[in-house]
Amino acid sequence: IFKFLGAISVDLGQDRIKPYLPTILTPLYRELNSTYAEQDPTLKNLSQEIIELLKKLVGLEAFSLAFSSVQKQANQKRAMRKKQRALQTVANPDIAARRKLKRHKNKAETRKRKIESLRPMYKAKRHRSNALKDLAMVE
Numbered sequence: 355i356f357k358f359l360g361a362i363s364v365d366l367g368q369d370r371i372k373p374y375l376p377t378i379l380t381p382l383y384r385e386l387n388s389t390y391a392e393q394d395p396t397l398k399n400l401s402q403e404i405i406e407l408l409k410k411l412v413g414l415e416a417f418s419l420a421f422s423s424v425q426k427q428a429n430q431k432r433a434m435r436k437k438q439r440a441l442q443t444v445a446n447p448d449i450a451a452r453r454k455l456k457r458h459k460n461k462a463e464t465r466k467r468k469i470e471s472l473r474p475m476y477k478a479k480r481h482r483s484n485a486l487k488d489l490a491m492v493e
Contacts, residue, residue: 356382356397360404368412375412375420376427379405383424 359378363371371378385401409417443450469476 356385356400356404360407363404363408363411371408372412372416372420375408375416376424378408379420379424380427383421383428387428 359382363374363378366374382401382405385397386405412420
């Protein structure tokens with residue numbers, strides 16, 4: 355898709371690409387700023403190359419305006435999701451408590467896995483099932 359976006363932008367030219375610049379930059383920006391552990395470095399390099407191509411094609415000023423608007427929109431979305439999560443903990447405390455229990459359980463499992471990898475002779479105790487009763491709130 356990134357190659358397609360680059361080809362379309364070159365084909366359209368400088369004047370006709372400007373209205374579509376924020377739309378084209380959105381997935382490129384998302385790929386550049388992603389923090390996933392299993393991130394593909396070729397995608398990141400490709401998005402960087404297409405951004406450089408767009409910068410040369412439309413000029414630095416137009417590119418900067420479009421890029422800053424995409425950046426601002428992404429930050430607003432991130433803040434909105436964070437705010438929604440905070441409101442949900444207040445509005446639905448039972449869902450929040452269940453999510454918290456699940457997070458703590460996953461954290462403990464991760465810790466056990468890490469210990470096992472560091473000390474192969476050590477075997478940590480694990481729960482036998484991941485049923486709903488494991489996620490139930492204990493009074």
